[in-house]
Amino acid sequence: MQALLSFENAPPFAAPLRFFITAPLFALLAGLLLLIDGPDLFASRWLPATLAATHLMTVGFMLQVMLGALIQILPVVAGANLAQPLRVAAVVHPCLSGGVLLLAAGFYFGQPLLLESGAGLLGLGVLVFLIVGGRALFAVPSTSPTIRGLKLAFFGLLTVAGLGVVLALAMARGWALPLPELTDLHAGLGLAGWAGVLLAAVAYVVVPMFQLTPGYPARPGWLFPLLIIGLLLLWSLAVLLAMPLLVRVAQAGLALAGLAFAGLTLRLQGRRRRARADATYRYWQLGLVASIFALCMLLTAALAPKLAELPGWPLFFGILLIAGGFLPFIIGMLYKIVPFLAWLHLQNQGQGKLPAPNMSRILPDLAMQRQMKAWLLAVVLLLAAVVFPDWLARPAGLALMLASGGLAFNLLAALRRYRQHGAVIREKLAA
């Protein structure tokens, strides 16, 4: 109980920070891949380079930040104290970073051994995280929609990682599995069961906190994660029984649930009490609008599968949901979490005797706004490149590199200022 009330139990800054700092580099790498391979990347979602780029974005960026952030927030929002957070980070982070590089290389070069070792390393990292995090989290009673949501998200992560390892082995060893159906399910488990449920659980806390909006209504808050997991179970069952119609029913349900959540969040943000439109708010607006379009596409495809056979449909959907939806939510949150943690740790270092610089001195809003414009440009170019790949694929790759590089630069600049201030505080305290 006391743990929940105390930031003393928050892990050292280094534990989450290593995930945050390296994550943009994988998006940068995806941009580089696009710059090198150009229009070829947009020919089909099944191409080696496209699979590599997708995993660099989802595992290299999204999973990376999400696990780092969970190490930080599990004690604070759920009262779930991880045993030895720094050691957990020291094991999970290299597994994740090395694993996604091997996996991407395995896809790209068509090397079964790289695929297998990448999947194995990723599986190990996720498993270690789930065991340590799960032991802390499942010991806490589900007294809020957030805690329940986090638990269900852990379940989602277990299934997406498990199925991912199976798929990688199947590709490497040529097992006779229905790969397209299982790949769709893998994506659904990852994006809805893990990322979507986690996002909602966290949004219940941070949307009111960052923007002073009214809180999420309790009943839908409890129901949403359960509904998502239920629909994913239905989808899995439908794949198992080879019932394509049922798969579409589950997908339509997921699209509707996602639309309800995004619509509600948009409405809450419309009633926020803060006047300033800072980078986090803008990023969330972008993420919500892009997600709503993406989910409308998912709903359309479920109702009229012929439309989804249009060339470029799956890629457009994927870019809209991942680069336009999820990543902006995550970057927007990073822009609050990193400077706040820097302030908090400096504040603690100063022991109440020396002041800590405020958040905008660690990371100025202007730098964030500029990077956000670069990101918006990258999303627009990526989407347009699906339609005009010959002209726009390489510019889109360049824009993605620029926007990801800008994020890395901003986070590193914040880290540098944090260290400078820390050194000054130590000097003054010693004097």
Add this chain to the structure above:
Amino acid sequence: MTTIRSLMTDDHRHCDDLFAVAEEAMAENKISTAAAAFACFRQAMLAHFAAEEKTLFPTFEAKTGMSMGPTQVMRLEHTQMRTLLDDAAAALAAGNADDYLGVAETLVIMMQQHNMKEENILYPMCDQHLPGELPAVLERLNSDLALV
């Protein structure tokens, strides 16, 4: 029925509203309006802290014997927020909008996560442990909050 949780949570929202008014004025570059609004906000926050530190926490500690527990953590965070309130007031007095907004940002997150802990954990604990004292405590909290 009024509980400690509902009374104090309402007061948190009241403080949030005052904060938002000040921030909005600042964003529109109306420095003097912002300064006046911020003064109201600061006063409300300090009254809230005082009500907790003088009335609620001692009563809770006396009843449960937990004096180094959650209330101690809350006091520590009050100290941190008082510093931020002072910093924000200094930035306003100096007419430094950037500094003010930066401190305000820090203060908001600090304040919201602090409120979240109180509303979800500490106040429910108070309601649970102080049923007999409830009418008297509520009356004193009400007057503490209204005094300033």
